[in-house]
Amino acid sequence: MSKKPRPSSGRTFAAIVAVIAVILLAIILVGNFSGGSDNSGENSGENLETSGQPLKGEEDAPVTVVEFGDYKCPACQNFHESVVPEIESQFVESGDAAFHYVHYPFLSEDSTTAAEFSEAVYGELGDEAFWNFHDTLFANQPQNESGNYFDQERLTELLRETASGEEVTTVVEAYENGTYEEEVENDRSMAEDLGVNSTPSVFVNGELFEGDSYQELLDMIAEEAGE
Numbered sequence: 001m002s003k004k005p006r007p008s009s010g011r012t013f014a015a016i017v018a019v020i021a022v023i024l025l026a027i028i029l030v031g032n033f034s035g036g037s038d039n040s041g042e043n044s045g046e047n048l049e050t051s052g053q054p055l056k057g058e059e060d061a062p063v064t065v066v067e068f069g070d071y072k073c074p075a076c077q078n079f080h081e082s083v084v085p086e087i088e089s090q091f092v093e094s095g096d097a098a099f100h101y102v103h104y105p106f107l108s109e110d111s112t113t114a115a116e117f118s119e120a121v122y123g124e125l126g127d128e129a130f131w132n133f134h135d136t137l138f139a140n141q142p143q144n145e146s147g148n149y150f151d152q153e154r155l156t157e158l159l160r161e162t163a164s165g166e167e168v169t170t171v172v173e174a175y176e177n178g179t180y181e182e183e184v185e186n187d188r189s190m191a192e193d194l195g196v197n198s199t200p201s202v203f204v205n206g207e208l209f210e211g212d213s214y215q216e217l218l219d220m221i222a223e224e225a226g227e
Contacts (some may be wrong), residue, residue, distance in 0.1 A: 005011050037065075039183075048066060048190070048194060048203055048206055049190060050064060050066060050098075050100045052183075053066070053100040053101065053102055053187075054100060054101045054122050054127055054130045054131065054134070055098060055099070055100055055127055056088060056092050056098070056099040056100075056127075056131065057093075057095070057097060057098040057099055058094040058095060058098055059098055060098075061092075061095055061096060061097050061098040062096060062097075062224070062225060062226075063091065063096055063098070063204065063205055063221055063224045063225050064097070064098050064100065064203075064204070064205055064206075065087060065091075065097050065098065065099045065100070065202065065203070065204055065221060066099075066100045066101075066102060066202065066203045067079070067084075067099070067100070067101050067102065067200050067201070067202050068103075068104040068187075068191050068196050068199055068200065068201040068202075068203075069101060069102070069103070069104060069199050069200045070103075070104055070105050070106060070107050070111050070115075070199045071105070071111060071114040071115065071118070071137045071138065071141065071148075071150065072105075072107040072108055072110065072111045072114070072141065072142070072145050072150070073145070073199045074141070074145070074201070075109060075199065076138070076199050076200045077100055077138045077141050077201060079200045079202075079214070080135075080138045081138070082214070083214045083217065083218075084099070086214075086218060087099055088224075090218065090221075091221055091222075091225060095130070096221075096225040096227070097221055097225060101134065101179065102187050102190065102191065103115035103118065103119060103184050103187040103188070104187060104188060104190075104191040104196060104199055104201070105184065105188065106199075107145050108145060108146055108147070108148075109148060110147075110148045110149055110150040110151060111150075111153065112184065113148075113151060113152065114137060114150040114155060115184045115187070116175060116178075116181055116195055117150075117152070117155040117159075117171070117175050118130065118133060118134065118137065118179055118181065118185050119183050119184050120171045120174040120175040120180045120181035121133045121159065121163075121171050123179065123180050123183070124170050124171050124174050124175065125163065125167055125170070125171065129162065129163060129167070132162040132163075133155040133159055133163070136161055137150070137156050137158065145210055152172075152175065152176075154172070156168060156172055158170060163177045187209075194208070195208075196208075202217060204217070204220050204221055204224055205224050
């Protein structure tokens with residue numbers, strides 16, 4: 001009696017691989033249709049918290065514009081000098097928009113130093129002092145992103161340009177005590193939760209601006225303001 005030939009090991013292995021491939025494909029298809037990959041929070045703005053962030057304008061304005069920035073970032077400097085004034089004159093001053101700045105330091109070590117020092121200015125002295133210091137930092141941004149340019153000594157001297165001696169002492173003490181380190185880490189975590197991977201990144205009423213020009217951003221704000 002002849003026996004039925006046994007399949008070769010090569011054919012058996014190929015069959016197993018084919019079965020596994022079919023199973024994986026089925027899992028992928030189910031995931032695509034049932035939302036198996038949860039990216040609902042990324043770039044959607046649902047994790048965007050503006051309470052306690054530096055503010056220009058009125059908190060209850062119909063449009064909320066939020067910039068994530070780094071003081072060592074040249075593109076942020078350009079945005080600060082050429083676009084933010086337009087947002088202020090067209091929308092903030094009229095009461096149509098509120099503008100917030102959120103620290104997202106990632107370019108170098110002193111990006112974090114500048115953010116923590118700036119956060120101390122905001123926490124100890126308030127919005128007006130913060131924006132004055134904010135402007136000073138961008139006006140004194142180094143040409144090279146690398147290096148430890150914004151160290152404590154330089155930041156202290158820059159603050160002296162816009163604050164009194166007593167105010168400077170208060171801020172320096174808060175910075176040295178690490179009082180606002182957690183706030184900067186919270187800002188960084190929020191940026192990462194939102195999928196922010198570059199600066200400046202701007203959200204308008206919780207939606208990430210992804211246009212090709214800053215004029216498109218102004219148009220987006222105007223549309224949200226009903227203009």
